[in-house]
Amino acid sequence: MTKEKTDLLQGTLDMLILKALQLEPMHGFGISVRIRQISDEVLQVEQGSLYPALYRLEDQGWIKSEWGTSDNNRKAKFYSLTASGRRQLESETANWAKLSAAINLVLKGARGAASPKL
Amino acid sequence: MRIWPKLKALLSREQLEADMTDELRAHLEMQEAANRAAGMSAEEARYAARRQFGGVDQIKEQARDQRGWVWLEQLWKDFLLAGRTLRKNRGFSAVAIVTLAIGIGATASLFSVINGLLRDPLPYPDAGRLTTVRRHDVNAAIDYMPLTTSDVLDLQERAKSFADIGAFSVRRFNLGGEHAEAVEGALCTAGLFRALGVPPLYGRWFTPDDEAGDQTAAVILSHELWKQHFNSDPSVIGRTVRLDGRNHTIVGVMPEGFTVLSLWMRTRSLGLWSLLSLRRGEGDWNGYWLGSIARLKPGVTSSQASEEVRTIARQLVETDPNRDSHKTFWSIPLAIDLGGLPALRISALLAAGWTLLVLAAQNVAGMMLARGIGRQPEMAVRLALGARRGHILRLVLMESLLLSLLASIGGFLLTLWGQSALTRLLPADVMPRAGLHIDTSLLGSIAVLTLISMQMAGFTPAMLASRTDVVSSIKEGGASSGPARKMQRKLRNLLVGQIAVALILVAVALQLSSTYRGMLGSSRALISDSILTAAVAVKGPAYQTDEARVAFWKRLLDNCATLPGVRETAMASKLPLDGGMSSTVLIDDQAFSPGISYPWIEQSFVSSGFFPAIGARLIQGCWFTPADENRRAQVVVINRTMAGRYWPGQDPIGRHIRPAQADQGWSREVVGVIEDVRQFAERPAQPEMYFPFTDFAVPESFLVVRMAAGLPAPVEAIRQELGRIDGDLALAGVRTLGALFQSQGRVLTVVTSVVDVLTVAIVALAALGLYGTLSFHFARRRRDIGVRLALGAAPRDIVRLVFKQAAVWVIVGLGLGAAFAWAVSSVLRRMLEDASPFNVPGVALGAGVIFIVALLAAWLPARRAMRVNPVEALRAE
Numbered sequence: 001m002t003k004e005k006t007d008l009l010q011g012t013l014d015m016l017i018l019k020a021l022q023l024e025p026m027h028g029f030g031i032s033v034r035i036r037q038i039s040d041e042v043l044q045v046e047q048g049s050l051y052p053a054l055y056r057l058e059d060q061g062w063i064k065s066e067w068g069t070s071d072n073n074r075k076a077k078f079y080s081l082t083a084s085g086r087r088q089l090e091s092e093t094a095n096w097a098k099l100s101a102a103i104n105l106v107l108k109g110a111r112g113a114a115s116p117k118l
Numbered sequence: 119m120r121i122w123p124k125l126k127a128l129l130s131r132e133q134l135e136a137d138m139t140d141e142l143r144a145h146l147e148m149q150e151a152a153n154r155a156a157g158m159s160a161e162e163a164r165y166a167a168r169r170q171f172g173g174v175d176q177i178k179e180q181a182r183d184q185r186g187w188v189w190l191e192q193l194w195k196d197f198l199l200a201g202r203t204l205r206k207n208r209g210f211s212a213v214a215i216v217t218l219a220i221g222i223g224a225t226a227s228l229f230s231v232i233n234g235l236l237r238d239p240l241p242y243p244d245a246g247r248l249t250t251v252r253r254h255d256v257n258a259a260i261d262y263m264p265l266t267t268s269d270v271l272d273l274q275e276r277a278k279s280f281a282d283i284g285a286f287s288v289r290r291f292n293l294g295g296e297h298a299e300a301v302e303g304a305l306c307t308a309g310l311f312r313a314l315g316v317p318p319l320y321g322r323w324f325t326p327d328d329e330a331g332d333q334t335a336a337v338i339l340s341h342e343l344w345k346q347h348f349n350s351d352p353s354v355i356g357r358t359v360r361l362d363g364r365n366h367t368i369v370g371v372m373p374e375g376f377t378v379l380s381l382w383m384r385t386r387s388l389g390l391w392s393l394l395s396l397r398r399g400e401g402d403w404n405g406y407w408l409g410s411i412a413r414l415k416p417g418v419t420s421s422q423a424s425e426e427v428r429t430i431a432r433q434l435v436e437t438d439p440n441r442d443s444h445k446t447f448w449s450i451p452l453a454i455d456l457g458g459l460p461a462l463r464i465s466a467l468l469a470a471g472w473t474l475l476v477l478a479a480q481n482v483a484g485m486m487l488a489r490g491i492g493r494q495p496e497m498a499v500r501l502a503l504g505a506r507r508g509h510i511l512r513l514v515l516m517e518s519l520l521l522s523l524l525a526s527i528g529g530f531l532l533t534l535w536g537q538s539a540l541t542r543l544l545p546a547d548v549m550p551r552a553g554l555h556i557d558t559s560l561l562g563s564i565a566v567l568t569l570i571s572m573q574m575a576g577f578t579p580a581m582l583a584s585r586t587d588v589v590s591s592i593k594e595g596g597a598s599s600g601p602a603r604k605m606q607r608k609l610r611n612l613l614v615g616q617i618a619v620a621l622i623l624v625a626v627a628l629q630l631s632s633t634y635r636g637m638l639g640s641s642r643a644l645i646s647d648s649i650l651t652a653a654v655a656v657k658g659p660a661y662q663t664d665e666a667r668v669a670f671w672k673r674l675l676d677n678c679a680t681l682p683g684v685r686e687t688a689m690a691s692k693l694p695l696d697g698g699m700s701s702t703v704l705i706d707d708q709a710f711s712p713g714i715s716y717p718w719i720e721q722s723f724v725s726s727g728f729f730p731a732i733g734a735r736l737i738q739g740c741w742f743t744p745a746d747e748n749r750r751a752q753v754v755v756i757n758r759t760m761a762g763r764y765w766p767g768q769d770p771i772g773r774h775i776r777p778a779q780a781d782q783g784w785s786r787e788v789v790g791v792i793e794d795v796r797q798f799a800e801r802p803a804q805p806e807m808y809f810p811f812t813d814f815a816v817p818e819s820f821l822v823v824r825m826a827a828g829l830p831a832p833v834e835a836i837r838q839e840l841g842r843i844d845g846d847l848a849l850a851g852v853r854t855l856g857a858l859f860q861s862q863g864r865v866l867t868v869v870t871s872v873v874d875v876l877t878v879a880i881v882a883l884a885a886l887g888l889y890g891t892l893s894f895h896f897a898r899r900r901r902d903i904g905v906r907l908a909l910g911a912a913p914r915d916i917v918r919l920v921f922k923q924a925a926v927w928v929i930v931g932l933g934l935g936a937a938f939a940w941a942v943s944s945v946l947r948r949m950l951e952d953a954s955p956f957n958v959p960g961v962a963l964g965a966g967v968i969f970i971v972a973l974l975a976a977w978l979p980a981r982r983a984m985r986v987n988p989v990e991a992l993r994a995e
Binding site: 054 | 137152173177
């Protein structure tokens, strides 16, 4: 049961993490589960990327962390969005929308232009 | 990038590490729980979690990189590692640090003297706007020429750059009283005080009215003279004081610490200032006799002023081409004028210090390079284990940084010691008046020197290490692979270069030191403690004519000659090593041409007893005699240098000398040639003419008394004789020629001895560096030697092999060095007037020492290698 993995674009992981944290504070494991679920099991975040990304985001001040207790009473570190993190998420979402729309246009156009030759 | 989290990360590293471990463990446990919930067994769930998670330590490492100042942490680790490496190689580190520290200390302490001289604060308000105007004549013996009376008047009339310009001339005055006393003071114009801008404590400055007034004799007293002679009485203003037998009115008293500073009076202060009224055509017999100080108008820069005075000189020459056709004016800030020449006088020391530093850095570089080659296998292993090349570069640079850091601390301490040593050693006239201290510019210079030495010592080895070729270095043990061979070549070139540079430095140092020694030696020839000298200023209403002054001197000389113990008495217009009076002449039937610039010839006016009194040897012809003086025979005696310059290979006796001027002046016949008597302590003998004092009895002259050996000079008796002849005249500056030499030759003596010490240090450093690099190189050939021994080579063969290689390098290096040294020496001879010739035996000796050191450096490690069991040597690699 191997799922097809999609390589994440540089920077998109940061956006996905911010998005996962938009609703509620979450710990690292929760974030990886959440991303997998939302993406319908397509996007699998490697722990090797997740934790460096979390530290990076914290370093930049977009998320903050504190120790708390998980659902099953385990001690875990919970990450939550800061105000600047929210702004970052908004701008990245807007950028992403623009970028993906543009890429879609390019891909469609390319197909249309190529068809007469076929 | 926010600073605070990074700082926190740096400071609470352990806390963060623990947090990270906890967090990752929690993640694993959650994964495990999730797996169990999905139906796995406990053990299966744990392994699956591990598998899914990946390498915990890799993740940690990647996570760490995202946080805090990782590079700073790594730098700290590199620093500790570099410290450990240096500690492990104690001998190497100690030699490198001490070597660099000496270079830095010597250079920095000498720099602090020169910097102090050029930045000496002047005791005047807004002193930065004070400049001085000097003249420059092509061929002048003195670069810092004073001005003539008309120069000053021309400048006063034409120059627009100056708010005020004043002129002065330092003099000896006879201050009248119960006993006349000699006081050093200056004649100065009213403009001088306005330019300096220091208000008087009592009374006033000189005014233009004083200057214009007919026979006004006004004087301003220094605070010290006022205290000593007038009991600090404020009511002295308006009182009369007798100077040189004439009444002067005291118009002012200056505040404590005030003096008029000039190049030759940087550290002495004057007692009084007497008004000088300059009139065209009057008093120009003194020629170039006036110093000047001017205050720039607001908004005018020093270079604008200099440009203006140059233009003025050009205009003057154009309007009157017959006069002074080669003069030009230049103006420089007073502070630079006062500090520049003393700084120049000791600049040889700074040059020697620099040489020492460069050599030290080169030594350390050689040693580090040799060590770097030795460390190639180590670097290769580091690279193979995943170290980045940048990291290796950083590590090696960190070592040299640490070395230079320690060296700069040592250098700083040495600088402190050097400053106090120099303060004791160097005479006051080449020291900053404000003394030496630690300031930001000194610390800055130490930092710069450290950086330079680090750059020189560390960079090549670092590049070398970072370029290590992993595979071949590990495989071949670094000895014979291609890239390693390239580095060997580099080391060989470095060694050859080091040998060459060592020889060049030895040659230059020897040449400098023998040059200075020669100067010292030729000055010392006349130095004697049984020759007493004293200044007498024969001035006043009674001495307006040459005849009056000549009569005075004849009486004084005759009276003193009868005193017990006196062998010879004489009068001279100047003393040996105390020169600076010169004129231009024509010889034989040479015709005057205004377009030609004639060289300046030193001149003295002396009584016939002068030559025997100072013990100068007659080379040719005869002295002039008292009879010549009486009938005013038109004769002159010249020195050997002048005879050689004007009548090379010819007999100068009977030839003639005339002044270099348009109208026919006097003419004198050369009757004798005497050996050179130096006019300046730090310059070779100049051409000189000695005229009978009956030609011109210079008012401020010197009494010279030769005593019978071992007898003290009867100074009191001489003073009484003088008082009997004229109670208004005083004896000043009484000292022996030996003492005169002590003070005038002090700088030269110190420079010579310091250069000697530095020469020894340079040679020692060169030998040390050579030994360090060479011995390291041959120590690395242990394996090679082991193989040869194992294959049956006899120790004799090994010795021959090692010597052959070392000898080839040394001979190539020495050959190159000798060629360059010879070239440098001829450049030096062109720069330094009386530089000694290329010192062949000295350089040969230096080359011999270098050769022996080099062979020793090759042989000692080779012998050690031969002693070990070949098997062990092979295994050791």
